[in-house]
Amino acid sequence: MHYSVALFIIFGLLFATITVNRISIERSAAATEIIKTSTAQVIHGHEVLLLTENISTNNTSDLHDLAKLAIRLETAHFGMMSSGIWSDDLQALYFEDRQPLHRMMTDFIQMSRQFLDADPDQRDQLLTKLIACFEQEGLEEALLSAAFLFEEAANADVQALTVLQRKLLIATIVALIVEGIFIFTPAQLVVNSNIRKLRHQSDVLRGSEAALQSANAKLEYIINHDPLTDLPNRSCLMAYLENSISDGTVGELGILFIGIDGFKSINDEVGHEYGDRVLITVGNILQSCIDDDHLVARVGGDEFVLVTDEPPKALVDRVRASFADPLEIGGRRLPIVTSIGYLKLTEAHQDPFTILADVGLALQYAKNEGGNRSQPFELTLRDEIGSQKQLQIELSDAIKNGEIEPWFQPQIRLSDGRLQGAEVLARWRHPKHGLLTPDKFLPAAERAGLTIDMDHCIWRRAMDLANNWGRTNIWRPCISLNAAPDTIADPHLMERFLLQLQQSGLDVNQVVIEVLETTLINGADDMAAINIDSLAECGVALELDDFGTGYASLSKLTQLPLSGIKLDRSLIAPLPDQNADSVVRAILALAAELGFHVIAEGVEESVQAEHLKSRGCTLAQGYGYARPMPPDDFEQWLAQNANRALDAGGEQPTQALRA
Known part of the structure; x- marks a missing residue:
């Protein structure tokens, strides 16, 4: 790929050089022709005056030469107008001066044509006007100035092309040198360089094992903790229960499932940002209710789980006492009402999912009973919760059938x-x-x-x-x-x-x-x-x-x-x-x-x-x-x-x- 780009650049520069050379030759020829034409205008002007004088003085009828001369003069003038070589001074001379060259030349050519059809008296008057226009009004001087300016502009254009030619030549030489040094360097040098880089990277990776371990630890922490409250999450809770089951200490534990009653109304009335602050505060209070070696996890929007080795009922009383008074959060005094489901674990509890489901049923029952209460898990709750779910299914038909009276x-x-x-x-x-x-x-x-x-x-x-x-x-x-x-x-x-x-x-x-x-x-x-x-x-x-x-x-x-x-x-x-x-x-x-x-x-x-x-x-x-x-x-x-x-x-x- 690099070689193709290099060849493309070389051919591009060579083509540009050839093109500029061709344009330079064409411009030089055009400039020479313009200079000749500009000089010819002055000569043709003198010839017009000479012929008109002879025709008027000798009373001859040889007007054919005068007509051809007028045509050459007009052709030369419009050739100059269509020239591609112009400068600001030429633009001002031809169109912007008080006596523009274009208008004077047009008047001079028009009087020359009128001279062909005029009678002797009119010819004398036209001759006087032609002489006055050419000599006295400055046509001759303007034509000489135009010839000089055209020559100057042509020389500048040719000189610019010459400079461009030199620049292209220099660019071509520089490109050849650069490509020779940086692109066409033997491939083996590149391979060797890449090998050295790979070896260096391998050394760096081997030396960063400690950093990788630290990053993995941070990642594991993020995976197992709630980003809002920084408490352990459901995944961490399940791992904690699994470890307790595997090491045989599950029978020593009690578990509480706590939900904040009416938390949705806090978000609706005050906003989710304030609700987040409430959750953080509640999490901190729950952490203060247990020892450091026990667990408080946030497992849902407004739901927390506490795992401890003390009797669950005692912990329930402590939690309720912690929320007895309204909390001061963000300048507001907010009463926090909780429903709690709790369970004393035994050696028979061998499935973390079942444990969490059972204590979750107790929490749900507490909420169903109006909230602000604590409910221990009992096997009968499964039937009662199941009955409630069945009632939900049947209730719609009951309303339609008139069973609600x-x-x-x-x-x-x-x-x-x-x-x-x-x-x-x-x-x-x-x-x-x-x-x-x-x-x-x-x-x-x-x-x-x-x-x-x-x-x-x-x-x-x-x-x-x-x-x-x-x-x-x-x-x-x-x-x-x-x-x-x-x-x-x-x-x-x-x-x-x-x-x-x-x-x-x-x-x-x-x-x-x-x-x-x-x-x-x-x-x-x-x-x-x-x-x-x-x-x-x-x-x-x-x-x-x-x-x-x-x-x-x-x-x-x-x-x-x-x-x-x-x-x-x-x-x-x-x-x-x-x-x-x-x-x-x-x-x-x-x-x-x-x-x-x-x-x-x-x-x-x-x-x-x-x-x-x-x-x-x-x-x-x-x-x-x-x-x-x-x-x-x-x-x-x-x-x-x-x-x-x-x-x-x-x-x-x-x-x-x-x-």
């Missing part, structure tokens, strides 16, 4: 003991497992993404039933519908709800929507808040369910158009205990200040009802008045109790005890 629990006015409304609760009449309460199938619905369809199915049937009961004039229905967080955040909520309400025949003031505190915290893109505002503008009352068990801020309560709050049964059960009463009174005072009515859940005794009434609570519901009932039983209950005062804990006819 509304049940009704009365809500009583504490002021007079009369019926105010009824909360609609979901029940699944499963063809195999019988009647299932929400705690058994709502987690499956959430994981399957079916909560929205399930809510609308229950709402539609409940509104139709309520409208039918309203036609009997026993009770003007007012039903409270529970809305899951996904339902409230659904962009199509308004159109679906209003269509169902219109089709049922109920008025907007006959329906109440109950939302959870988590809806206010985790509403995606504020869609939940937008829907809550839209429902309120349509005249639908909204209540905050299970108040006192979540983390809704007071600012949320003041920003959203809520009409009431429901006190969770955990606040009502201890009444009339003094400490519990203090909390209830504070909440009632807050509700009164905000203009909210208050519903107390879980009222079972008359003493609780009287206590709540004396504190200003508006409504109550619970087993003390009636349990949740299926539609047929509730219809019978209405017939007997809708128009009479009820007492909590009293004997109410037709009580349904099936929920």
Whole structure:
């Protein structure tokens, strides 16, 4: 390849030299011809004047020579105009001076042609003009200057070509020398040089064994550690368990699988960068919970595994204590809630994958039960998790087939003991497992993404039933519908709800929507808040369910158009205990200040009802008045109790005890 390039360069330079020589010869000939033509113009001008003088003086008729002379003069002039040899001075002389040579020459030739056809008197005048143009107006002088300038330009052009010839000759000689030295050097020298380089590289590689080992160690570290938290990853955890199994120490270990509850909402609300800082902080705290010779690994987005030789329950308590107070991260105080699955290993545990799967099932169960709890692994969990997955599969058909049905629990006015409304609760009449309460199938619905369809199915049937009961004039229905967080955040909520309400025949003031505190915290893109505002503008009352068990801020309560709050049964059960009463009174005072009515859940005794009434609570519901009932039983209950005062804990006819 190098030889071909060298030959190509040599032939290229030789061809360029020949071409320049040929152009130089052609230019020299052309320059000589131009100089002769330029000089001839001056001679032809004098000849024109001489002939015109003779013709005018002797009165001869020999005009043929004058005509040919005028033609030669014109030909010479336009030959000069088409010449390829021009300079700035020639350009100015011919076209840019006050008396351009081109215009004077054109006038002189034109007068010479006019002279041929003129009478004697006109010839005298033309002769005078010709002499004046040639001698007095400077045509002769301009032609002489042009001849000089053309000669000078031609010489410069020839000289430039001569210089170019020399440069090409020098370049050819240099190329030949360079190629002779660097390209046509014997191939053996190149081979020897390459051999020496290869030997040197071999020596360098042999001498860098320590560097390679260090690089391999770094690579192995990267492969076995999480890049965000710098904790061991799943691969490292599996290797750790395998080593423990192989050396017989697995029976001494306990393992915890920890997941952060609601971590997705942190990323959604504050951003993934802040979420990363939370994960790093949590990882550091977990590392502080164990000894250096034990393991903390990050095995998922918000999931960590701890392996230690102390009893798992003790480590669970330590982890929970570490997250008892909110964490200070990036100027924010953030409560961290965790679910934990744990397992005490034995010698029978011989498969790392099975170990991780079992403790993972325990974590999943803890999350399914609402989170913020610890769950040891038990063999029964496999069946329960399997049942949950089966419920997820069956739930879609159950909604379509009407197996999810509304049940009704009365809500009583504490002021007079009369019926105010009824909360609609979901029940699944499963063809195999019988009647299932929400705690058994709502987690499956959430994981399957079916909560929205399930809510609308229950709402539609409940509104139709309520409208039918309203036609009997026993009770003007007012039903409270529970809305899951996904339902409230659904962009199509308004159109679906209003269509169902219109089709049922109920008025907007006959329906109440109950939302959870988590809806206010985790509403995606504020869609939940937008829907809550839209429902309120349509005249639908909204209540905050299970108040006192979540983390809704007071600012949320003041920003959203809520009409009431429901006190969770955990606040009502201890009444009339003094400490519990203090909390209830504070909440009632807050509700009164905000203009909210208050519903107390879980009222079972008359003493609780009287206590709540004396504190200003508006409504109550619970087993003390009636349990949740299926539609047929509730219809019978209405017939007997809708128009009479009820007492909590009293004997109410037709009580349904099936929920």
